[in-house]
Amino acid sequence: MATNGSEKCGWSASQLRKYSFQTKPISRMSHKDPEADRLIANGQPVLLTDTKLVSTALHWDLEYLVGNLGDGQFSVYESKDQKFMYFDEKKAKEMKSFEHPTRRIEMKFKDFVEKIKNHKPGDKKIYLQQTLNDDVGKRIVIDFLGFNWTWVTEQQKKNGWGQLTSNLLLIGQEGNVTPVHYDEQENFFAQVQGYKRILLFPPDHFEMLYPYPVHHPHDRQSQVDFDNPDLEKFPRFKEVEPIEAVVGPGEVLYIPMYWWHHVESLQNGGQTTSINFWYKSAPTGKIEYPLKPQQKVAMMRNIEKMITEALNNHEEVGPFMKAMVLGRYS
Ligand SMILES: O=C(O)CCC(=O)C(=O)O
Ligand SMILES: [Fe+2]
Numbered sequence: 001m002a003t004n005g006s007e008k009c010g011w012s013a014s015q016l017r018k019y020s021f022q023t024k025p026i027s028r029m030s031h032k033d034p035e036a037d038r039l040i041a042n043g044q045p046v047l048l049t050d051t052k053l054v055s056t057a058l059h060w061d062l063e064y065l066v067g068n069l070g071d072g073q074f075s076v077y078e079s080k081d082q083k084f085m086y087f088d089e090k091k092a093k094e095m096k097s098f099e100h101p102t103r104r105i106e107m108k109f110k111d112f113v114e115k116i117k118n119h120k121p122g123d124k125k126i127y128l129q130q131t132l133n134d135d136v137g138k139r140i141v142i143d144f145l146g147f148n149w150t151w152v153t154e155q156q157k158k159n160g161w162g163q164l165t166s167n168l169l170l171i172g173q174e175g176n177v178t179p180v181h182y183d184e185q186e187n188f189f190a191q192v193q194g195y196k197r198i199l200l201f202p203p204d205h206f207e208m209l210y211p212y213p214v215h216h217p218h219d220r221q222s223q224v225d226f227d228n229p230d231l232e233k234f235p236r237f238k239e240v241e242p243i244e245a246v247v248g249p250g251e252v253l254y255i256p257m258y259w260w261h262h263v264e265s266l267q268n269g270g271q272t273t274s275i276n277f278w279y280k281s282a283p284t285g286k287i288e289y290p291l292k293p294q295q296k297v298a299m300m301r302n303i304e305k306m307i308t309e310a311l312n313n314h315e316e317v318g319p320f321m322k323a324m325v326l327g328r329y330s
Pocket of ligand 2: 182261
């Protein structure tokens with residue numbers, strides 16, 4: 001860490017949380033490097049230093065956003081600790097025993113900024129996560145139209161991706177953590193202000209990261225708590241081999257679909273702002289063998305959903321799958 005030149009790039013290793021595993025760096029390069037296109041085409045992560053994807057948003061500090069984001073409602077999550085684990089609200093309603101790790105509050109942007117400004121140690125942490133929509137003010141629209149749509153749309157076309165589904169605006173407090181999970185969309189993750197550390201694990205880490213059942217509100221999230229991993233319950237967590245990078249203003253990380261990611265706003269680094277670009281995946285082409293790990297994850301999800309639906313009782317799913325496998329395929 002001491003040799004990565006971080007002194008020059010606005011952060012230091014002491015701002016990173018400590019975990020039980022070692023990491024390797026994510027490839028970092030110019031978007032003009034032919035290797036970058038090759039990595040994206042192969043569904044491999046890459047950190048791009050100079051796309052100018054959101055260069056017209058780099059001045060989006062809180063003051064500017066208060067003046068220009070408009071009068072609409074924004075989704076703000078509140079957490080008792082620093083973790084913001086995602087949960088599916090529909091699945092949460094169906095599970096009586098579910099304990100909500102965070103609370104979603106709808107508020108005006110100016111009230112969010114007030115909360116950040118008046119935040120005292122010991123207060124609940126907050127994280128704004130709101131899809132950009134057309135309620136925003138004129139200047140934001142102009143900034144948005146100035147994004148590097150040429151480059152990003154070319155990537156979408158070259159890789160056969162489907163439509164852009166959304167741009168999520170994330171404004172977090174220093175130290176906030178989004179625990180490890182995977183998404184079912186392709187993602188160009190653009191850093192706007194502040195620094196985030198992102199840990200990535202390939203799709204074949206399914207067996208090392210122990211995702212919750214698909215019917216669970218925490219579907220797609222790992223059950224393993226990085227701060228306190230239960231190695232008796234999750235022994236293969238010891239085998240994880242993550243890669244990591246710290247992304248700063250103007251940088252873009254390609255997070256391929258089904259890649260696990262953990263995101264932390266650096267400690268004592270001030271608030272962070274990011275905008276992601278979520279794209280539907282390319283349609284499944286001709287199936288070639290051997291299947292890729294991400295295709296197997298997609299298959300497992302579908303089969304698990306079918307079994308869960310057919311049994312019509314979550315409690316029967318585990319015993320049913322055990323009966324199918326134990327002593328026969330094991
Ligand atoms: O920035 C974060 O905290 C989480 C972002 C994320 O998970 C995503 O863009 O898919
Ligand atoms: Fe994500």
